[in-house]
Amino acid sequence: MSDDNKNLALSEKELGNQAYKKRDFETALAHYDKAYELDNTNITFLTNKAAVLFEQEKYQDCIKVCEDAIERGRELRCDYKLIARALQRIGNAYAKLDDLDNAIKYYGKSLTEHRTPETLQKLRDTEKLKKEKEKAAYYNPELADKAREEGNTLFKEGKWYTQSQKDEVKKNLVNPFVFL
Structure with missing residues (x-):
């Protein structure tokens, strides 16, 4: 991978970030795809793409992109923080899909990769919500x-x-x- 491609990929990522901040999600997706095409050794491009899909409420697509990022990240022996971020995003998507068991599972996996207070809080909140739903379903x-x-x-x-x-x-x- 040449330095030129890496620099071009980073500039595409920045353009994608700017589009994301403006909530121009289609443009952001195009920039993140281009960045990953130029440099497929940086899984940040995939996790950013997953963030866009999450914002678009395309949760299944978000999960798929995060799984690809995790697989690629493990191949490249990427930083645990990046893999943890992808796992947390999968948990977030499952929480939005109201699949609390999988959300809890992926928050736990994220915490084993890299422990952050944010992920720990999401895990606790999701476990609490699951208990409340089970309790509400029980009482009739x-x-x-x-x-x-x-x-x-x-x-x-x-x-x-x-x-x-x-x-x-x-x-x-x-x-x-x-x-x-």
């Missing part, structure tokens, strides 16, 4: 009320709750009435 007041009514009927007949009914009643912890 309608099922709890139905189980309570069935339990009351059984009690009047001299029978007892089954374990599944007890579990259903637990799905409405907001309303203590179900335990009466």
Whole structure:
């Protein structure tokens, strides 16, 4: 790789960065593609391209470009920070796609490559959001009320709750009435 190509690639990257700041994403993509074409040893061009795709809400494309950047970065033995950035961006894309399990997975991978407070916070926030969603999915007041009514009927007949009914009643912890 000649120094001229590297310098041309860096100037293309700068043009891409300027277009990105102006939110002219198509122009930015063209510059990042040209930069990578001139110098395919710098994965920053790919991670910048992935950032543009992320902003365009093309999350699957963003993930694919980041995976390419990671693969190429490992071949070239690039700095761990660059690989961590690509892994974090994959996590961000999965979070936007509401695939929290994969987001958590990739944030964790990013942290093993290079630990940053930003990635750690994103991991914690995503884990918290996942727990909240699981909790919200578990609680179902309608099922709890139905189980309570069935339990009351059984009690009047001299029978007892089954374990599944007890579990259903637990799905409405907001309303203590179900335990009466």
